[in-house]
Amino acid sequence: MDLQQMRYAVALAETRNFTRAAERCSVVQSSLSHRIAGLERELGVKLFARSSRRVEPTSAGEAFLAAARECLAAADRAAVDAAEAAGVVRGRLAVGVIVTTAAVDVPELLQRYRARHPDVRVVLRSERSDRLVAAIRDGDLDIAFLGLPEDEPPSGVRTLVLDRDRHVLVVPAGHRLAGAGRVTLREIAGETFVDFVAGTPARAQSDRAFAAAGLAR
Structure with a gap:
């Protein structure tokens, strides 16, 4: 077991996806998968439950990840302390x-x-x-x-x-409001929007503005 395997495991746990974990670690997916499988063989336990759509840490994986994060943090601190002592x-x-x-x-x-x-x-x-x-x-x-x-x-x-x-309204050239200099929330409340996903902070800002004006989107 080495620190790189721990980093791969932590990345996989955080992304829940082998492709995204490999991208985060700047390696090819096959290499990351191979190292994770080797780590599981070495430990004798399954760290991740795999499905066709998602990867989830097992109970053994959660326990390993907690300790792995501590080890990685300690390794980073050790490198920083040594570098600081050398003026780097x-x-x-x-x-x-x-x-x-x-x-x-x-x-x-x-x-x-x-x-x-x-x-x-x-x-x-x-x-x-x-x-x-x-x-x-x-x-x-x-x-x-x-x-x-x-x-x-x-x-x-x-x-x-x-x-x-500032939030701005973008409409097609032929839209009824295309020539308007300013529009009110009431004028656009019934429109179909291309917007951020509901529940995200960016979407919440516009949703809250409509709600404050007593309007439903």
Whole structure:
């Protein structure tokens, strides 16, 4: 058993999918599957229950993952401590982003960071805002760029407002409201929307605006 196998197992548990876990670990899927299978043989237990649609940790897997995360965190701390003693910045920076991040040029920012700290391993994770907040609380992420209602800051984490976005309405050129400079929520309440999935933070902002106006979508 080695640290890389532990990282693969943790990635698989968090993504519930071999393909996404392999992408996160920057390896081919067959290699990750082979290492996970080898780990299970070595331990003599099944760590994951596999189906055609999803992968779930077994009870033995949950117990292993808790210890594996502790081992990985300890290994990261050991590397950082040794590097700091030698005057080198080293370690792991886990960054979360939403796919619609616009306030920050994340690729350019990470490029500059890597140029300044080449010995830091940067891990990027794309997810919806509420799940990124939960990952920060759990210690799985160090920082995240996300979008949330400003009047509802998340608890248990520190936040900094980088920018404010305004919601705009986009309609086809032939739509009845195409030439309008401004429209009210009442005018569009009955329209069929292409929108974020219900229950996501981005969708909640527009849903809350309609509800505050006494309108149903």
